[in-house]
Each structure stands twice: as C-alpha cells, then as structure tokens.
Amino acid sequence: MTSEGQTPDLSGERGFRTVRESIYKYALLGCAVLSVLTTFAIIGVLVVDAAAFFGEVGLFTFLTGARWSPNLQPVQFGVLPLVLGTVMITVGAAVIALPLGVLTAIYLSEYASTKARSILKPMLEVLAGVPTVVYGYFALVYITPALNVLIDGVNGVLGLSLPNLGLFNGLSASIVVGIMIIPMVSSISEDAMSAVPDSLRQAGYGLGATKFNVSTTIVVPAAVSGIASSFILAISRAIGETMAVTLAAGSQPPDIPPVHTLFGLPYFAPSDLLALYADSMSTMTVAMINIASGDISGGSIAYQSLFAIGITLFVITLTMNVISNVIAGRYREVYE
Incomplete structure (x- = not known):
C-alpha cells in the first residue's frame, strides 16, 4: 500500500x-507529403510536355480542330472528335446509371429490410470490383448482338429502318x-439518405404521408448534396474509363456532325448525334492508349499530344470534382 507521502509513478515509460x-507522426506526415508531391509531379510532367506540344500546334488549333489523325497524313490534332466521343458515352452512361442508382438507393435506404440490405448492398459493390476489361468483353460479345436482335425486331414490328450497330459502337x-x-x-446516395434523421421521416408519417411520399419529398431533398456528389463522381469515373470503352466502342474518333443554326445559334441535330451511337466512337482515354502503344517515337509531336490530351482530361475531371465539392x-444539411 502506498504511503501518504509517496507520489505514485504514473509515467508508464513515457x-x-x-x-x-513521434515516429508515427512523422511517418504519417511523410505519406501525406509523398501523396502531394506525386500529384504535383504528375501535373508538372503534363504541363511541361503539353506546353511543348502547344508550342508546335497551338492551343486554339488543338481545341477547335475537327479531325484527330496523329499517324495518318495529313497529320491533324483537333481534340473535338475525342471530346465529343467522351461526352456521348458519358451522357449515355449517365442516362442509365443515375436514375437506376438513385432508385436502388431509395429502396435500400427506405424499403429494404436489414437482412435484404445486408445482402443486396455488398452484391452491388461487387460490381465495382469486376475488372473493366471483363465489362468490355461482355459488351462486345453479348450486349451488341442482343441490341442488334432488338433493333431487327423493332424494325420488323414497327416498319422502321433503324441501322444495325457495328461490331464496335x-x-x-x-x-x-x-x-x-x-x-x-x-x-454514396444510400449513405446520404441513411444519414437523414428519422425525426424527419416520423414528422412526415405524422402528417399522413405515405412511405413513397416521405422517400421522394423528404428524404431525397434532405440528402440532395450527397446524391449530387455521387452523380458528379460517377460521371468523372465514366469520363476516365478506358478498357471497357476500348473493347466496346473501338478506337475510331467520331465524325463531327453538321452544324445547324437556329436564330443565329449553332447546334447539332439530335438525330445526327443519336446516329453516332451506332458506329465506333473513340474517347480521349482511348486515344491516349493508342498513342502510348503505337509506333510513335518519343519526343515527337504525336507523342507530346498524349500529354495535351491528358491535361485536357485532367482539367475536365478536376472541374467536375470542384463542382461536386x-x-x-452549398446544399449540405446540418442536423443537431
């Protein structure tokens, strides 16, 4: 027993x-600094090599050119066809993923039982772990033939003349x-909806609202910041996709459709844009793969165009992430 005058030792090998x-602190600091330095190194490489490319070709020519042909004569470096292909595939993917993803999140958050949620959510997340090359092969071997069968059936029943899809489309x-x-x-949307306090739901039920009304008029608006962030992050993911697009869409940049004018304003006809989906459609990431794996000598203008595309893609994805933040x-709800 400790006497009254003796002070206990509480240092514990302090x-x-x-x-x-201190070792833990500086090790973690080193990891953080390494991450930041790696990011700045990538940006620096992109800027230096892209600047050399723009010194030869010109930024305006690169951004407004309507033909991308780094290997064939006449050599042209217009990025518009690649941007158009990227936007077309991203918009098509968003039309499919955004409503299905939100509806799935509403079911998991508001309707599914605990057991059903514990089974369905991990199964959905398994899709994110499937290699992208598998998705591309699946589209090439199964989705394209199934779509052609569907198009033939629609043409036969309705008497239309919809074009069949090419092997790459x-x-x-x-x-x-x-x-x-x-x-x-x-x-991400389900996590945002689950964070909405139950008191809001109970208030809706107390006013006589149905579960569907509570889900669509209370929960979804309250979680709109998280849902919007999931949209933009998913779109950024679609913009940067490479292997699946390479196998499914091919490597031929789309032709810029004719430009029409309405009240002096230029626009593309929707029918012309929809017709592009039937043919090969290269994106910026696919073009980068073709350049990197082609017979182009290092240091050439064609090789430096890879970095010009890369910094363009970087600016687009960075802008999307800034908009997401x-x-x-702006719309984050803070609950006490």
Whole structure:
C-alpha cells in the first residue's frame, strides 16, 4: 500500500511512448507529403510536355480542330472528335446509371429490410470490383448482338429502318459504362439518405404521408448534396474509363456532325448525334492508349499530344470534382 507521502509513478515509460508517437507522426506526415508531391509531379510532367506540344500546334488549333489523325497524313490534332466521343458515352452512361442508382438507393435506404440490405448492398459493390476489361468483353460479345436482335425486331414490328450497330459502337459502350458506375451512385446516395434523421421521416408519417411520399419529398431533398456528389463522381469515373470503352466502342474518333443554326445559334441535330451511337466512337482515354502503344517515337509531336490530351482530361475531371465539392458544401444539411 502506498504511503501518504509517496507520489505514485504514473509515467508508464513515457519517454519511450513519446518517441514512438513521434515516429508515427512523422511517418504519417511523410505519406501525406509523398501523396502531394506525386500529384504535383504528375501535373508538372503534363504541363511541361503539353506546353511543348502547344508550342508546335497551338492551343486554339488543338481545341477547335475537327479531325484527330496523329499517324495518318495529313497529320491533324483537333481534340473535338475525342471530346465529343467522351461526352456521348458519358451522357449515355449517365442516362442509365443515375436514375437506376438513385432508385436502388431509395429502396435500400427506405424499403429494404436489414437482412435484404445486408445482402443486396455488398452484391452491388461487387460490381465495382469486376475488372473493366471483363465489362468490355461482355459488351462486345453479348450486349451488341442482343441490341442488334432488338433493333431487327423493332424494325420488323414497327416498319422502321433503324441501322444495325457495328461490331464496335458507342451504344453498347454507354450501357456497360453505365452498369459500371451504378454501384458508385447507389452506395454514396444510400449513405446520404441513411444519414437523414428519422425525426424527419416520423414528422412526415405524422402528417399522413405515405412511405413513397416521405422517400421522394423528404428524404431525397434532405440528402440532395450527397446524391449530387455521387452523380458528379460517377460521371468523372465514366469520363476516365478506358478498357471497357476500348473493347466496346473501338478506337475510331467520331465524325463531327453538321452544324445547324437556329436564330443565329449553332447546334447539332439530335438525330445526327443519336446516329453516332451506332458506329465506333473513340474517347480521349482511348486515344491516349493508342498513342502510348503505337509506333510513335518519343519526343515527337504525336507523342507530346498524349500529354495535351491528358491535361485536357485532367482539367475536365478536376472541374467536375470542384463542382461536386461546391454543391456538397452549398446544399449540405446540418442536423443537431
């Protein structure tokens, strides 16, 4: 037993613990600094090589050119066809993934039992772990033939003359990329909906609202910041997809459709844009793969165009992420 005049030793080898905590601190700091330095190194490489490319070709020519042909004569470096292919596939994937992902999230958050949620949500997240090359092969071998059978059936029943899809086409690529990003939309949206306090739901039920009304008019608006963030992150994921798009859509950049004018404003006819989905449709990421794996010598203009595409893609995805953060901060609900 400790006497009254004796002070107990509560240090617990404090000197060694302080050294150990310092090691942990600086090791974690090193990891953080390494991550930041790696990001800046990538940006630096992109900027330096892209600047060399723009010194030869010109930024305006690159951004407004309507033909991409780094290997064939005449050599042209217009990025518009690649941007158009990227936007077309991204929009097609968003049309599929965003509504399905939100509806799935509503079911998991509001309707599914605990047991059903514990089974369905991991199964959805398994989709995110499937290699993208498998998705691309699935689109090439199964989705495209199934779509052609469907088109033939519609033409026979309705007497239409819809064109059959080519072996490589933008429609099957859009479908398979949409399937790929459904787990991202549903998982993030479901987490946002689950964070809505039950008191809001109970207030709706107390006013006589049905479960559907509570889900669509109370829960979804309250979780709109998380849902909007899931949309933008999923779209950014679709923009950067490579292997699935390469196998499903091919590597031929789409032709820019004719430009029409209405009240002096230029626009593309919707029928011309929809017709692009039947043919091969290269994106910016696919073009980068073709350049990197082609017979182009390092240091050439064609090789440097890879970095010009890369920094363009970087700016697009960075803008999407900034918009996501702004929306999340603007519409985030804080509950006490």
